[in-house]
Amino acid sequence: xxxxxxxxxxxxxxxxxxxxxxxVNQISVLAYRLVIDAFSGAGFRRDHYAVLSxxxxxxxxxxxxxxxxxxxxxSDMVAVLNLLEHDGHALRRPDPTDQRRNAxxxxxxxxxxxxxxxxxxxxxxxxxxxxxxxxxxxxxxxxLQRLVDFHVxxxxxxxxxVE
Amino acid sequence: xxxxxxxxxxxxxxxxxxxxxxxVNQISVLAYRLVIDAFSGAGFRRDHYAVLSxxxxxxxxxxxxxxxxxxxxxSDMVAVLNLLEHDGHALRRPDPTDQRRNAxxxxxxxxxxxxxxxxxxxxxxxxxxxxxxxxxxxxxxxxLQRLVDFHVxxxxxxxxxVE
DNA sequence: CAAATCTCAGCGGCACTGAAATTT
DNA sequence: CAAATTTCAGTGACGCTGAGATTT
Numbered sequence: 001x002x003x004x005x006x007x008x009x010x011x012x013x014x015x016x017x018x019x020x021x022x023x024v025n026q027i028s029v030l031a032y033r034l035v036i037d038a039f040s041g042a043g044f045r046r047d048h049y050a051v052l053s054x055x056x057x058x059x060x061x062x063x064x065x066x067x068x069x070x071x072x073x074x075s076d077m078v079a080v081l082n083l084l085e086h087d088g089h090a091l092r093r094p095d096p097t098d099q100r101r102n103a104x105x106x107x108x109x110x111x112x113x114x115x116x117x118x119x120x121x122x123x124x125x126x127x128x129x130x131x132x133x134x135x136x137x138x139x140x141x142x143x144l145q146r147l148v149d150f151h152v153x154x155x156x157x158x159x160x161x162v163e
Numbered sequence: 164x165x166x167x168x169x170x171x172x173x174x175x176x177x178x179x180x181x182x183x184x185x186x187v188n189q190i191s192v193l194a195y196r197l198v199i200d201a202f203s204g205a206g207f208r209r210d211h212y213a214v215l216s217x218x219x220x221x222x223x224x225x226x227x228x229x230x231x232x233x234x235x236x237x238s239d240m241v242a243v244l245n246l247l248e249h250d251g252h253a254l255r256r257p258d259p260t261d262q263r264r265n266a267x268x269x270x271x272x273x274x275x276x277x278x279x280x281x282x283x284x285x286x287x288x289x290x291x292x293x294x295x296x297x298x299x300x301x302x303x304x305x306x307l308q309r310l311v312d313f314h315v316x317x318x319x320x321x322x323x324x325v326e
Numbered sequence: 327c328a329a330a331t332c333t334c335a336g337c338g339g340c341a342c343t344g345a346a347a348t349t350t
Numbered sequence: 351c352a353a354a355t356t357t358c359a360g361t362g363a364c365g366c367t368g369a370g371a372t373t374t
Contacts, residue, residue: 015281121184
């Protein structure tokens with residue numbers, strides 16, 4: 001027999017409520033759910049979108065270079081590209097200038113898919129940022145960018161023809 | 164034969180760089196690494212810290228209520244409490260007023276551990292927020308809190324003696 | 327009976343490690 | 351030879367689902 005019939009407003013512990021890492025993780029899970037839901041109908045995942053984005057922007061590029069730019073592990077990249085290649089969204093060819101590398105490129109079908117996913121992503125962002133004004137959204141994005149920029153830093157110099 | 168010997172500044176794709184959900188996820192991973200590293204030496208995980216925080220703040224409480232406040236799944240909570248109970252950091256007793264529930268409470272050892280973890284967490288936050296001023300940190304936290312608050316909303320009324 | 331609670335088994339996405347094979 | 355690239359096998363934390371047993 002509940003003693004509270006009115007919405008009790010479930011408050012998280014003060015310790016966590018003040019904790020940037022906890023807050024960021026909560027939002028990350030929320031964003032994860034929104035984007036996953038948006039993509040699931042189309043049969044894609046977040047890494048697929050990230051990789052297609054990278055391929056369109058950078059043109060032919062090696063897997064390792066893509067990994068560095070996207071912050072995706074080399075091992076996961078293999079699996080993602082297997083799928084994208086199998087579905088005809090990406091192309092994997094040996095790099096003529098360096099036999100160790102693959103030259104990955106996006107296909108026309110990949111570009112079409114990317115555009116479709118763009119719309120789904122945009123709607124998810126809007127849901128995520130719900131209560132924030134346009135100005136606050138810009139501010140938030142800018143703060144997050146500074147943090148990412150600071151931490152990613154300059155991991156390594158590794159540039160080449162397919163870089 | 165690399166053509167760039169100077170730090171190339173690895174830029175993520177514009178699409179992702181402007182995307183709040185992507186940025187948040189990147190920071191979340193950074194925070195994850197920092198906190199995991201901080202805790203690993205002590206043999207704890209993030210949920211352990213969250214649960215101990217909740218137990219100290221709310222006193223004896225049921226598992227389901229704790230789950231609601233912390234945003235942890237009921238299934239994971241079982242496993243975490245098994246560990247905490249085994250290590251003497253938490254106590255699991257049947258709730259006399261409702262036989263379905265467990266009344267979970269923190270022990271003296273749990274409080275000591277919590278204090279120790281507080282210090283580790285604080286250092287990790289500082290590393291995470293590195294480049295931001297105190298004012299910017301407050302602003303960021305406030306924006307994140309608004310988002311969490313908005314999305315968690317008021318999931319359910321479920322209050323009782325152990326709530 | 328419906329609803330809530332606790333527990334267990336299991337799944338899928340995700341970040342990551344280690345090692346092998348090849349090439350530079 | 352050291353270093354980089356691709357690939358594969360496997361690990362662990364994490365968020366979540368479904369179902370069963372019990373109690374309200």
